[in-house]
Amino acid sequence: MNRWVRYLALGLLAWSAVTSAGQQMLMARVAMKSDLAMEYLRTAIEEHGYAVAHVQKCDSGLAGFGFHSDTYRVFFFGKLEEVRRISEKHPEFSAYLPLKIALEAEKDETLLAAVDPTTFERYYAKDRDMIIQFRRWKSDIRSIFAEVRKVAGDKVVQAFQP
């Protein structure tokens, strides 16, 4: 009986691995050039009570490798109190602190992306504080993206003619 349950569980696991297109990402396209989008992103992060710790340039020399975009930045942001408390109690989580948002230029538009913080919930199932923390971060990141999108306005969607 127990064995059957295990086979069934393994089978389900294998099946879900084949069929699920799960994704742990929050993303947005912003109808705005990247230099402006960077300004608004910084403001939106700060308005949500975080400090931008630094902005890492990942694009030096991208063009030399055949890339058309030469703006690729990663915004690191956090709250001192959170970083201190969490790295103390959960040193293993310091690999993910401060938080990150990637910003990439696509011609006149800008893409924003972040790992969905609730992805980590399964590793902290018994830690209510962490679960609440992940949900707050998710809600903040979505709200930050929404704010930048709102300033940019959505582009009228005209059909692309190939």
Add this chain to the structure above:
Amino acid sequence: MLSRILFVVAGLLGFASAQAAPDGQALYIEHCAVCHQFAGAGGIGLPLAGKKFADYSDDYLFKTIRLGRPGRIMPAFEELSDAQVEAIVRFLRVRTGSKPAEYDPAPLGGDAARGKALYQKHCVACHAEDGLGAGKGTGVSVARKRSFLVMPAAIANPGFQRAASDAMIRQIITHGRPASGMPTFGKILSQQEITDVVAYVRELGKRVSPPEPIAPDEKPSHVYESPYDFETTVKNVKQALTGNNFRIFPDRFLEQGLTDEFSVNRRQVGIRFCNFNELYGMLNIEPRLGVVLPCRITILERPGGKVLLVVPNLRVESRWFNNDQLVRLWDHMEETFSEIIDEVTL
């Protein structure tokens, strides 16, 4: 009188909200534009525009949104309601000015063995031996270096296989995708030959195996205890990284930028490193890499003097992207990371 007006207004409001269909365009902008662009020109995703929509049934579009493309970046939109998915499909119809095609869902029963020879002659260069797409990456990825005008789709992908009927696949092959570089095979092959190719495309679908799953309890980071003190550990890590051809960036304290320089805890530091050649290769496969930026080893001195090294687990991180190409690459790279840590902690 007033109450009657209010009643009528309330009635109208109630009526309006009961009738309001989900807004397909708004849903598209929120959920799809990030990969397919606002106008459907394609980005990380394929173009969603042009004549090809006349080949698609609404059922195909509906299922594609629901199932996504497992292991091929497009997520499954399971949280959208049927009405919302239908609204997106209607929006795509209006925007492309196309009418839905109707297909008999029955298998066509072609000869896969004959189809195989034709596939290898006519399709392999773009869709690859295994039907998972030749070249690195997907779609049109505007900012990326591409080996094709549009990256050929993974036609063996379970999402495509489940969404498309045999008859629809036959139609796609017959018409080709001239705007994207796929020839119009109706002019090159007979209908029987195309039917045989469809049978082989189904064969390829059965052979797909996703990357090895990892144990559900595998953690997103590794923690190692260093046998050395804080300063020595930092020095050893840098030495090992340089020895493995990584470029090292200036250190950053974990709290740096979050408080003034006098309050920063200087016994928590991130060593950041990079190998540009590899980074650019990886960006072709996965443009969203910056969300993890895994090349950092964090060194923490704990109360009592114990020194910990915290290293991201690439095997777990790569699985957040729904991108099998990245998973396969990073499962391999994870070994390099472990070797560096061994060097440092021995």
